[in-house]
Amino acid sequence: MWVRTLDTGAEELVFCSDSRLSNGKRFDHCQKIFKFTRTDAAIGFAGDTDWAYPMIVAAVTAADVHLPSQTRALTLSKFKAHLINILNQMQREVHNYAKGEEIPGATFLFGGYDWWYKKFRIWRIEFSNRERRFTAHERTGSNAFGSLGKIEFSGDNEWTQEFRKKLKEKAQEKYGLAMNAPRGSKFNMEPLEVIRDLIRSANASHSIGGAPQAVKIYQFMNSADVGIFWPNVEQGRLYISGRPLLDYERATLKSILDPDTLNSTWCNGTPMQREIKSQPP
Template sequence: MIIAAIKAADVHLPSETRALGLAKFKTHLVTILNQMQREVHNFVQGENVPDITFLLGGYDWKLKCFRLWRLQFDGSRDSFIADERTGSNSFGGMGKIEIAGDQEWTQEMRERLKILVQTKYGLDMRQPISARFDMEPFEVIRDLLRKSNANDSIGGAPQGVKIYQYLNSGDIGVFWPRLTDGRLFLSGRPLLDYERATIKSVLDPDSLNSTWLSGSSVDAASNMNRANETAFKRAEDCGENTESMIED
């Protein structure tokens, strides 16, 4: 179904050229999922309800905003339905967020994310009032993956996609498990030593600094170290400026 969704965007001319608005593409995608479900005739008795949830998100150029849907099979309707996330999902005013997966892990992620956000932005998650999600969801996923073992239903390197307002997207490269002793992963796979890649965003999972890559994993590590040094120097300079202002 995921492959069908990707192909749907590639073969349908209005979506390929971005003439199709995000909401209409969502409807087109749900129609495809339901068609695929109806085409399955040899399922085991009682196993015709797909136990799967999809998250669909992107930038709506018509409404000039990011939108997010949860696509799930509704047994009572015998079809996939899409529910749009309009609020912050019980996370104060932090912004739109949707979580999908095994119930055990979605619950733990919600609990950990709430603790982290409240630590940073107060119990009401609104201090300051302008507070919004930054990298907190990634930090929680990172920690959950690091503590997982072979018996858990999650594992491996985190995967990410950056969505831009100009109707484009790009996979995020992640050094895993750490920058110092890890490898560069893209879409859950470590790049081979001889591979040369162009990646718009490469992430250090600990400092949360990012850089770009046009080359090998070694080049990415070098770029990342420079980015971390620059960020550290900038933080030092800001600290010195603050002290100077207080003294004055």
């Protein structure tokens, strides 16, 4: 998850992930990023799905039925606190467990546009063994990526290390060793490019795979799923939230991506539609 800056100066918060779940098998069509009805925020996860899925579904449902959340009367930080209360409530209800099995092995990445502070904010939500509860830590800096902007990521240790390494190489190649030239340089879609390349380099035995999936949060407090042709425009199908659309499905999307050029267009058609116009994503 990172704050993307367009050439116009406008910003977007972009969530991106692979689509593979692993638990004695590989399941490559799985949603890992979830929007909220309030449209100014989203949440994703990494880690044990037996913890993450029931918790994230409960959090999304609870947020959608809570009137102050629906109307965005809850500011983003108060909404985050509400989500943490839900996660902690669920964790406390675990019972009849073997020693250590009450410790959630899941990390949540939450973020959105804060209308009170007029900026994008992102948090990492993890279970604290010392405090015996979920806690949130806000990402305020660039996570050691020069002046390129806010970014947070999570996953298996080997892949997060590889992601950081590859993204640093790409950023330094594009923006210089200090990752701040030309002055004012900010992240564009480089993190998605790295995720794309890591997925393509993975095989069936790896813990990442499937198609990339993405969600955008805009400064005007709307959110959108991003369609991606995978593995490429020429041979691929249109994927949304990690799943390829069936032949008879029709989708209206604000943008779809060519994963190689990252050109984007509006789409209203079949999963095989391949018209990609040359415009920024």
